[in-house]
Amino acid sequence: MRLSQYFLPTLKETPSEAKVVSHRLMLRAGMIRQSSAGIYSWLPLGLRVLRKIEQIVRAEQDAIGCQEMLMPTIQPADPWRESGRYDAYGPEMLRITDRHGRDMLYGPTNEEQITEIFRETVRSYKDLPKLLYHIQWKFRDEVRPRFGVMRGREFLMKDAYSFDLDTEGARRSYNKMFVSYLRTFGRMGLKAIPMRAESGPIGGDMSHEFVILADTGESEVACHKDFVDMDWAAADIDYEDDLQPVIDRFTAKYAATDDERNPDIEKSMAADLAVGRGIEVGHIFYFGDKYSRAMGATVTGPDGEEIAVEMGSYGIGVSRLVGAVIEASHDERGIIWPRPVAPFRVGLIDLKPDDAACAAACDGLYRKLWDRGIEVLYDDRAGRAGVKFAEMDLIGLPWQVVVGPRGLKTGGVELKNRRSGDREELSIDQTLAKLTES
Ligand code: ATP
Numbered sequence: 227m228r229l230s231q232y233f234l235p236t237l238k239e240t241p242s243e244a245k246v247v248s249h250r251l252m253l254r255a256g257m258i259r260q261s262s263a264g265i266y267s268w269l270p271l272g273l274r275v276l277r278k279i280e281q282i283v284r285a286e287q288d289a290i291g292c293q294e295m296l297m298p299t300i301q302p303a304d305p306w307r308e309s310g311r312y313d314a315y316g317p318e319m320l321r322i323t324d325r326h327g328r329d330m331l332y333g334p335t336n337e338e339q340i341t342e343i344f345r346e347t348v349r350s351y352k353d354l355p356k357l358l359y360h361i362q363w364k365f366r367d368e369v370r371p372r373f374g375v376m377r378g379r380e381f382l383m384k385d386a387y388s389f390d391l392d393t394e395g396a397r398r399s400y401n402k403m404f405v406s407y408l409r410t411f412g413r414m415g416l417k418a419i420p421m422r423a424e425s426g427p428i429g430g431d432m433s434h435e436f437v438i439l440a441d442t443g444e445s446e447v448a449c450h451k452d453f454v455d456m457d458w459a460a461a462d463i464d465y466e467d468d469l470q471p472v473i474d475r476f477t478a479k480y481a482a483t484d485d486e487r488n489p490d491i492e493k494s495m496a497a498d499l500a501v502g503r504g505i506e507v508g509h510i511f512y513f514g515d516k517y518s519r520a521m522g523a524t525v526t527g528p529d530g531e532e533i534a535v536e537m538g539s540y541g542i543g544v545s546r547l548v549g550a551v552i553e554a555s556h557d558e559r560g561i562i563w564p565r566p567v568a569p570f571r572v573g574l575i576d577l578k579p580d581d582a583a584c585a586a587a588c589d590g591l592y593r594k595l596w597d598r599g600i601e602v603l604y605d606d607r608a609g610r611a612g613v614k615f616a617e618m619d620l621i622g623l624p625w626q627v628v629v630g631p632r633g634l635k636t637g638g639v640e641l642k643n644r645r646s647g648d649r650e651e652l653s654i655d656q657t658l659a660k661l662t663e664s
């Protein structure tokens with residue numbers, strides 16, 4: 227993509243309404259524009275990141291045999307009346323009436339809808355277990371939308387639902403999802419710590435929030451200090467194995483959000499306790515037959531009896547993650563994208579586009595990089611070098627290649643790593659080779 231043609235409306239001034247760094251940087255880097263409170267348009271650069279995150283989430287759901295579907299954003303009110311949540315949900319639910327006077331709503335989540343689909347289609351225990359997910363926009367009329375996309379009113383969520391015959395099966399589904407979340411966040415370059423969360427009506431240990439430690443986090447969290455440095459990208463998991471040992475390894479020590487903090491454990495940990503703030507990027511939750519019982523989602527069991535299925539739900543805040551990654555990875559000059567979610571891998575800067583040699587070298591490099599599947603944003607605009615450098619640092623692509631007439635005389639370009647700031651003089655071929663490996 228050539229920057230001369232790209233739609234990248236960056237801002238020089240820091241927008242005063244933005245209170246946290248990710249919100250400021252997303253606005254300044256031309257990733258999003260606010261439409262109304264807590265509702266945003268995603269501009270090309272922002273959308274590329276959103277899609278990368280979504281794709282990692284999708285791949286890891288697919289890897290555990292969770293099947294993608296797509297439910298609508300607008301739902302009828304009736305299933306919510308059956309579950310008892312239509313009134314319970316309160317003003318966070320955006321309620322709509324259609325032209326025939328029917329009550330509709332913009333879905334804040336999809337338990338009712340998936341339960342309705344399940345009860346109309348699945349009859350026998352032989353069809354279990356089932357794991358289903360979708361990635362769809364949600365609407366919650368939050369009291370205080372803030373921090374940009376991190377607490378929006380309209381936001382993109384991956385929500386998955388499990389259906390099992392009994393608690394043991396439900397635990398297997400829960401464990402699969404738990405481990406896949408470690409991998410999902412690890413692949414984005416994040417350390418998301420699984421924290422015990424308020425377990426809701428059923429109790430037990432089957433509710434975890436996945437939290438990224440950041441000063442701007444909205445929830446108070448406490449964990450053993452070893453968790454802060456743990457490698458959460460638990461690689462090479464065989465999902466057919468018993469995953470309980472993996473989970474025990476990752477949770478044997480202590481980690482809890484404010485709802486579930488335990489003063490006794492915390493006292494015993496003394497100096498090993500790390501207390502801080504965190505951003506919730508995912509939440510997994512086992513709720514048994516709460517919805518299946520209320521809505522009559524039963525299957526015929528092995529002995530012919532009708533059994534209300536055991537369910538769990540598993541959310542990831544896809545659009546919140548865009549902000550959370552920035553909170554975890556930036557410096558005073560701008561964003562520093564982890565490679566797997568970077569909108570482009572390389573920023574190519576032509577310092578003198580009106581110089582034929584510079585333009586030819588850049589054009590060649592640009593084509594060769596794309597041919598190798600490396601996404602490049604090519605700053606081919608006329609303008610001051612300082613401005614170009616500042617903008618490239620602001621949008622935070624992992625690598626910058628700087629091409630100028632002086633270096634080219636000896637056949638060289640400069641390769642800069644955005645995170646470390648390291649620069650090296652390389653030939654064009656060396657640059658290509660290094661970027662291909664990176
Ligand atoms: P929170 O405690 O932050 O309000 P929640 O417990 O209401 O979140 P869930 O219903 O568990 O959230 O939703 C699943 C995921 O969706 C959350 O872990 C979070 O990452 C994301 N999410 C929830 N609310 C918002 C929001 N208003 N804006 C952006 N993402 C959100």
Ligand code: MG
Binds near residue numbers: 435506509
């Ligand atoms: Mg939650």
